[in-house]
Amino acid sequence: MEAQDPTKVRLLEAAGEEFADKGFAVARVRDICVRAAANGAAVNYHFGDKEQLYVETVLSAHHCGMDMHLPRSEESTPAEQLRAFVHGFLSRVLALGEPMDWRHRLMLRELIQPTSASDVLVREVIRPKFERLLEILRRFRPDAEERSLYAMAFSVIGQCLHYQMGRPVAERLIGVETMETLDLEFLTDHITRFSVAALESMPPEIAVTGPSAQEATLLG
Amino acid sequence: MEAQDPTKVRLLEAAGEEFADKGFAVARVRDICVRAAANGAAVNYHFGDKEQLYVETVLSAHHCGMDMHLPRSEESTPAEQLRAFVHGFLSRVLALGEPMDWRHRLMLRELIQPTSASDVLVREVIRPKFERLLEILRRFRPDAEERSLYAMAFSVIGQCLHYQMGRPVAERLIGVETMETLDLEFLTDHITRFSVAALESMPPEIAVTGPSAQEATLLG
DNA sequence: ACCTGTTTCAAACAGGCGTTTCAATCAACT
DNA sequence: AGTTGATTGAAACGCCTGTTTGAAACAGGT
Numbered sequence: 001m002e003a004q005d006p007t008k009v010r011l012l013e014a015a016g017e018e019f020a021d022k023g024f025a026v027a028r029v030r031d032i033c034v035r036a037a038a039n040g041a042a043v044n045y046h047f048g049d050k051e052q053l054y055v056e057t058v059l060s061a062h063h064c065g066m067d068m069h070l071p072r073s074e075e076s077t078p079a080e081q082l083r084a085f086v087h088g089f090l091s092r093v094l095a096l097g098e099p100m101d102w103r104h105r106l107m108l109r110e111l112i113q114p115t116s117a118s119d120v121l122v123r124e125v126i127r128p129k130f131e132r133l134l135e136i137l138r139r140f141r142p143d144a145e146e147r148s149l150y151a152m153a154f155s156v157i158g159q160c161l162h163y164q165m166g167r168p169v170a171e172r173l174i175g176v177e178t179m180e181t182l183d184l185e186f187l188t189d190h191i192t193r194f195s196v197a198a199l200e201s202m203p204p205e206i207a208v209t210g211p212s213a214q215e216a217t218l219l220g
Numbered sequence: 221m222e223a224q225d226p227t228k229v230r231l232l233e234a235a236g237e238e239f240a241d242k243g244f245a246v247a248r249v250r251d252i253c254v255r256a257a258a259n260g261a262a263v264n265y266h267f268g269d270k271e272q273l274y275v276e277t278v279l280s281a282h283h284c285g286m287d288m289h290l291p292r293s294e295e296s297t298p299a300e301q302l303r304a305f306v307h308g309f310l311s312r313v314l315a316l317g318e319p320m321d322w323r324h325r326l327m328l329r330e331l332i333q334p335t336s337a338s339d340v341l342v343r344e345v346i347r348p349k350f351e352r353l354l355e356i357l358r359r360f361r362p363d364a365e366e367r368s369l370y371a372m373a374f375s376v377i378g379q380c381l382h383y384q385m386g387r388p389v390a391e392r393l394i395g396v397e398t399m400e401t402l403d404l405e406f407l408t409d410h411i412t413r414f415s416v417a418a419l420e421s422m423p424p425e426i427a428v429t430g431p432s433a434q435e436a437t438l439l440g
Numbered sequence: 441a442c443c444t445g446t447t448t449c450a451a452a453c454a455g456g457c458g459t460t461t462c463a464a465t466c467a468a469c470t
Numbered sequence: 471a472g473t474t475g476a477t478t479g480a481a482a483c484g485c486c487t488g489t490t491t492g493a494a495a496c497a498g499g500t
Contacts, residue, residue, distance in 0.1 A: 007477080025246045029458065039479055044459060046477095112332065114388045122392045130393055147401055150394050151410040158382025159375045165385050166377070168334045172342045173350055174370050181367055190371040197422035198414045227447080249488060259449050264489060266447095446497080453490070458483105465478065470471105 008046045010036040015043075015057045020102035023109060024054050058110060058117040061103040062125045078139040082199075083192040085133055086160060090188055093164045108164055133157070140199040152199065159191045228266045230256040235263075235277045240322035243329060244274050278330060278337040281323040282345050298359040302419075303412040305353055306380060310408055313384045328384055353377070360419040372419065379411045 005013075014036035018027040029050050033040050047053040076084075095104055107125075110118040133153050141149070163170070163182070171179045225233075234256035238247040249270050253260050267273040296304075315324055330338040331346075353373050361369070383390070383402070391399045 023243075023245070025243070028456090030456095039477095040458090041460080041480090042478075050458065111389050112385055114392075118389075119392075122389060126389060127393060147398065147406075148410065150398070151402060151407065152414070154382055154386070154390065155379045155411065155414050157386065158378040158380075160378075161386065162374055162378025162381060165332055166374070166381065169331050169338075169342055169346060170374065173347060178367065178370070182371060186367075187371065190368065191375065193422045194372070194375050194418045198418035200417075201421040202413045202417035248486090250486095259447095260488090261449075261490080262447090270488065441500105443500085444498085446495105448495070449493085451491085451493105453488105455487085455489100457486075459485095460483070461481085463479085465476105467476085468474090470473080 007036070007038050007042055011038055011043060011046060011053070012057055012060055014038075015053055016061060016102040016106060019054060019057055020105035020109065023113075024051075024115070029053075054115070055117045058106060058115075058121065061106050062121055078136055079192070079196045081136045081139070082156070082196060083188065085136060086156065086191050086195070087184075087188045089129075089157070089160045090163070090184055090191070093160055094184055094187070104164075108161075112165075130157075137199065140196075143204070155198070156191070156195050159194070163187060227256070227258050227262055231258055231263055231266060231273070232277055232280055234258075235273055236281060236322040236326060239274060239277055240325035240329065243333075244271075244335070249273075274335075275337050278326060278335075278341065281326050282341055298356055299412070299416045301356045301359070302376070302416060303408065305356060306376065306411050306415070307404075307408045309349075309377070309380045310383070310404055310411070313380055314404055314407070324384075328381075332385075350377075357419065360416075363424070375418070376411070376415050379414070383407060 011032065014032045015027075018032045018035065021027070029043050030040060032053075033042060036042070043050065043053050047056060092104060093108075095101060107121065110121055111126075130153065133156060134149055137149055137152050137156075138144075141152070144152070167179070231252065234252045235247075238252045238255065241247070249263050250260060252273075253262055256262070263270065263273050267276060312324055313328075315321055327341065327345075330341055350373065353376060354369055357369055357372050357376075358364075361372070364372070387399070
């Protein structure tokens with residue numbers, strides 16, 4: 001850690017690494033202070049206690065890390081817009097080994113196991129991106145009802161997020177070197193083509209009119 | 221907990237709930253013992269220590285919980301096979317509030333944050349299901365190269381797993397009551413139609429002509 | 441009844457944790 | 471220099487954790 005930075009930002013940086021690696025419960029404030037080259041009492045002086053340090057770390061993570069520029073060009077085709085969205089999403093999700101690495105890992109922890117800090121996270125970061133995706137999907141399927149639109153959005157998001165969530169298992173399944181060939185460009189291309197093909201050619205939803213209709217869909 | 225069960229299985233059941241809810245680090249052996257109506261020293265007597273209890277809990281979870289019957293009917297169409305796969309996968313993933321609920325939550329924890337216990341987990345339950353999915357996808361796309369087949373498999377799996385991983389955030393995004401309308405039947409139908417449409421109509425992958433073409437020849 | 445091995449129990453233990461304390465240090469202003 | 475306020479430092483404090491202890495309760499066999 002750079003010693004010329006003020007102690008507070010060194011603590012935030014160290015806490016980010018530590019929390020992202022181990023989670024709130026396992027992370028130790030002593031380790032954070034050692035990593036930040038600060039005294040054990042520094043975190044209490046600057047942040048009050050461990051939990052407030054965590055909250056401020058999460059907030060500082062998504063303030064400078066997760067904002068993506070939304071190319072609002074209404075001229076481009078829906079497919080191009082979706083590709084841009086997927087590319088932006090994946091580039092953030094797959095960011096590995098980069099200097100601002102811990103920010104993404106920390107936010108993914110928040111997604112899976114929400115704490116009090118994830119309220120503002122959803123409101124300020126996730127929801128705008130979600131609404132943006134819904135806009136794009138509506139251009140594909142103007143007739144789709146809201147519920148199906150949500151499901152489509154989750155289909156796109158789920159494909160992307162899987163390469164962060166399921167990475168450890170995926171590496172064991174197909175090997176690390178094969179997994180490395182699934183790089184940003186390849187996955188952007190695959191997920192976009194997969195989703196566009198689905199969105200353009202999937203049959204309309206089956207209208208559910210009564211309780212017996214669900215059984216009918218089961219039989220296909 | 222039923223008091224007629226021997227203490228050891230009561231401890232396993234209680235530990236499963238506790239570990240699935242809070243994770244290994246946050247879960248307290250005292251709480252486990254209270255939940256199991258056992259003494260605080262019981263876990264040490266029966267399992268040695270907390271970590272061995274955790275390992276045995278994970279193993280007991282996938283021994284009786286995660287095995288799905290594979291309908292190997294080669295007569296049915298690929299779409300029907302995929303629907304069966306998605307249905308089976310989702311029914312396990314979405315199992316919330318059911319008696320063997322904690323088994324799935326615990327295994328998903330292992331997937332995201334692997335421990336020593338997840339080696340056997342991947343080998344004995346994940347990989348067979350993954351190979352089965354690859355078989356189905358090969359019937360859709362006999363010409364696809366291996367790497368694309370993996371990506372397609374991850375696209376299907378990612379869609380399903382998202383409803384477990386991203387559930388907390390999804391509930392905040394669209395509301396819990398709307399989320400509850402995305403039940404097993406609806407999601408099975410959606411993911412199957414989405415994926416089948418994609419698999420049947422997505423354009424073939426872009427031929428790689430650059431220096432990475434050597435990798436393509438490697439894959440055959 | 442007696443012994444024997446297993447299982448339960450209440451209580452205490454040792455260690456690590458977040459946190460607090462208070463004196464020492466530093467920076468800036470009079 | 472002297473004073474003031476903010477920051478750092480080393481050490482200690484409680485508290486909560488997993489774990490251990492040794493006696494008590496139980497079961498089965500002789």
